[in-house]
Amino acid sequence: MRLALWGMYHRRINEREIFMMGVMCRLSRCFFVALLLLTLTSLPARAVDEFIEINPFLKKIPLAIPDFKPLSQGAPTEETSQKSAQLLAETLLFTGYFKLLDKGAYLEEPRESGITAASINFRNWTVIGAELLVTGGIRRSAEAVEMELRLFDTFKGQSVLGKRYRGRLQDTRRMVRKFASEVIFFLTGNRGFFNSEIAFVSTGTGNKEIYIAEFDGRNPAQFTRTRNITLSPAWSPDGKWLAYTAYPKNRPFLYVKHRRHKRGYEIGNKGLNITPAWVPMTAMPTSLEDMRFAATLSFTGDQEIYLLTGKGKIIKRLTKSWGSDVSPTWAPDGKKFAFVSNRSGNPQVYIKNLDSGRVDRLTFKGRYNTQPSWSPKGDKLAYAGMEGGRNDIFVIGFNGRPPVQLTHDTGGNESPSWSPDGSMIAFSSTREGRSRIYVMTAFGTDQRRLLTLPGEQTNPQWSPNKHLN
Amino acid sequence: MQRKLWTVLALLVLVPGLMLMTSCAQQSAVDQDTTQKTTPPADTSGTTDSGADLQADAAQRAAEQAMNQFLNEHIYYSFDSAQLSAMAQATLKRKAAWLQANADATVAIEGHCDERGTNEYNLALGERRAESARAYLVDLGISASRLSTISYGEERPLDARSTEEAWAKNRRGQFKLR
Numbered sequence: 001m002r003l004a005l006w007g008m009y010h011r012r013i014n015e016r017e018i019f020m021m022g023v024m025c026r027l028s029r030c031f032f033v034a035l036l037l038l039t040l041t042s043l044p045a046r047a048v049d050e051f052i053e054i055n056p057f058l059k060k061i062p063l064a065i066p067d068f069k070p071l072s073q074g075a076p077t078e079e080t081s082q083k084s085a086q087l088l089a090e091t092l093l094f095t096g097y098f099k100l101l102d103k104g105a106y107l108e109e110p111r112e113s114g115i116t117a118a119s120i121n122f123r124n125w126t127v128i129g130a131e132l133l134v135t136g137g138i139r140r141s142a143e144a145v146e147m148e149l150r151l152f153d154t155f156k157g158q159s160v161l162g163k164r165y166r167g168r169l170q171d172t173r174r175m176v177r178k179f180a181s182e183v184i185f186f187l188t189g190n191r192g193f194f195n196s197e198i199a200f201v202s203t204g205t206g207n208k209e210i211y212i213a214e215f216d217g218r219n220p221a222q223f224t225r226t227r228n229i230t231l232s233p234a235w236s237p238d239g240k241w242l243a244y245t246a247y248p249k250n251r252p253f254l255y256v257k258h259r260r261h262k263r264g265y266e267i268g269n270k271g272l273n274i275t276p277a278w279v280p281m282t283a284m285p286t287s288l289e290d291m292r293f294a295a296t297l298s299f300t301g302d303q304e305i306y307l308l309t310g311k312g313k314i315i316k317r318l319t320k321s322w323g324s325d326v327s328p329t330w331a332p333d334g335k336k337f338a339f340v341s342n343r344s345g346n347p348q349v350y351i352k353n354l355d356s357g358r359v360d361r362l363t364f365k366g367r368y369n370t371q372p373s374w375s376p377k378g379d380k381l382a383y384a385g386m387e388g389g390r391n392d393i394f395v396i397g398f399n400g401r402p403p404v405q406l407t408h409d410t411g412g413n414e415s416p417s418w419s420p421d422g423s424m425i426a427f428s429s430t431r432e433g434r435s436r437i438y439v440m441t442a443f444g445t446d447q448r449r450l451l452t453l454p455g456e457q458t459n460p461q462w463s464p465n466k467h468l469n
Numbered sequence: 470m471q472r473k474l475w476t477v478l479a480l481l482v483l484v485p486g487l488m489l490m491t492s493c494a495q496q497s498a499v500d501q502d503t504t505q506k507t508t509p510p511a512d513t514s515g516t517t518d519s520g521a522d523l524q525a526d527a528a529q530r531a532a533e534q535a536m537n538q539f540l541n542e543h544i545y546y547s548f549d550s551a552q553l554s555a556m557a558q559a560t561l562k563r564k565a566a567w568l569q570a571n572a573d574a575t576v577a578i579e580g581h582c583d584e585r586g587t588n589e590y591n592l593a594l595g596e597r598r599a600e601s602a603r604a605y606l607v608d609l610g611i612s613a614s615r616l617s618t619i620s621y622g623e624e625r626p627l628d629a630r631s632t633e634e635a636w637a638k639n640r641r642g643q644f645k646l647r
Contacts, residue, residue, distance in 0.1 A: 229621070229624045231589075231592075232588070232589060245592075250619070251619060271596065271618075272592060272596050272620060274589060274593070275592075296593065298593075301600070303596065303597075323597075324593035324594065326590055326592070326593045327589045327590065340589070340590055342549075342590075346549060347549070347586075347590050368549065370586070370589065370590045371587050371590075389585050390585075391587065414587055458588070459588065
């Protein structure tokens with residue numbers, strides 16, 4: 001399978017077209033154009049079915065990332081080289097796709113011998129088991145950084161990806177992540193999630209407030225200051241707005257707030273205003289009015305799911321059943337949604353098809369299945385299922401096969417949320433005592449804590465992956 | 470356990486009281502002077518030990534006690550249920566009696582859950598709990614307009630421990646004066 005994949009992309013690529021120049025500009029528009037050119041010229045057209053899903057449960061790809069080569073003199077270049085190589089390794093390893101080979105085993109030092117295909121003896125890499133090799137060169141002035149990064153297939157002895165980035169010193173991390181995204185795109189055909197964020201709830205201030213961190217847990221920052229209960233963050237499809245539930249007026253109201261400007265809208269119907277879930281969009285929305293979300297409202301005296309405009313105006317009711325209907329989550333096509341209902345006597349996950357109006361029960365195992373999250377790939381749904389008073393994360397398909405349990409005997413595990421490419425799941429767990437945010441691959445491997453903050457962290461929600469950044 | 474509850478309640482009364490005092494103390498001297506002037510001098514009538522006053526005092530104490538009971542006696546639910554047990558119904562009958570005796574009181578019924586469920590579903594469950602208590606009181610003749618409901622889901626536990634005892638205490642309907 002893998003060999004077939006290797007062969008397939010090699011036939012299509014020749015040495016001439018793989019090394020393209022990408023220029024990072026000060027102005028994002030300029031960068032956009034440069035990137036567009038770069039995308040048009042350097043990425044060979046490939047059908048999606050040529051990619052395989054990398055299953056880290058079965059095999060991780062052995063990867064070598066030797067030290068980057070300083071292309072200018074001085075300690076600052078040396079420092080940037082080291083940091084960039086380390087960040088690239090961390091970023092790629094985050095996916096769970098790779099196994100990083102120990103530097104002690106390397107037989108060759110590209111920073112001495114050279115970072116281009118001509119100067120690499122690929123046998124030195126295949127013999128230690130590396131299938132992929134990344135080399136880098138860094139040139140640095142006081143304020144600017146230039147880096148050239150290459151990905152090699154060691155068995156073919158060929159460069160398969162080459163990029164040069166130039167930008168401000170503070171753009172270093174973006175450049176590294178950009179290249180990491182190229183590597184993931186090359187292997188999987190998907191843009192990945194290296195430009196996404198994770199929103200979550202933290203009790204650090206003594207109240208539940210929403211925080212936002214980069215996908216890898218870096219730079220967490222408080223987003224809301226309601227000084228009360230704040231719950232259920234939900235990202236709009238363009239990543240610019242967050243909907244959430246808060247109690248600033250001592251009632252559960254919904255808020256839609258801009259990610260940067262913090263302006264927004266309040267939805268305060270009588271009763272509950274909870275569990276927002278944005279409808280996915282195929283075309284990039286231009287404004288809040290273009291977007292829709294579903295939420296549970298109970299102003300009629302019954303808890304039902306409604307469709308609302310981005311600003312909170314009710315469009316129509318989506319469910320009709322006495323009792324609780326909460327926690328909607330949309331299929332990527334926006335034509336179906338899953339939700340939690342207690343219509344059978346206890347909470348179970350149901351699917352409503354908007355075209356046919358049909359409602360089907362999805363979960364049958366256990367008596368308490370909540371917090372459904374539809375995979376962005378569309379083929380699976382993650383949820384929290386309770387057994388013996390504790391929740392665990394399960395994944396279920398739509399083919400009638402039983403659910404797969406991803407967390408076992410490790411405290412309570414709740415609130416699964418898929419990465420925008422569907423390759424990973426963020427969740428909360430009490431496995432180390434206090435509730436923290438964790439991530440794992442979609443196959444349940446590589447479970448690890450994302451970050452540690454004062455208080456407890458719950459309710460992670462992975463943002464869309466912003467393009468071209 | 471009972472004693473602990475009372476201690477908590479005493480603190481609940483005392484702490485805001487103290488805070489009020491300190492915030493008053495922070496006010497300007499002018500404010501304090503005017504307050505003193507407008508307050509009628511205490512105990513000048515010389516009738517403090519009359520029988521009528523003692524009776525009034527006792528009545529007031531009884532009223533306070535009744536109100537405290539109304540506010541501190543919660544109704545309890547079983548896991549993932551909003552149904553009223555026989556005990557919960559008996560408690561609600563006492564609450565109805567108090568509400569009938571205090572016709573100007575309007576109350577908020579809070580629905581709470583234990584931590585085992587998940588937040589979102591518990592917000593819904595908490596509302597169903599509060600609504601079932603409200604419906605029962607309306608059936609007993611209390612005007613619906615005097616009763617509002619609010620769900621706190623699992624967000625405001627009385628007992629933060631993860632034990633059966635704590636969970637049972639936290640699955641409650643709690644009454645607050647509005």
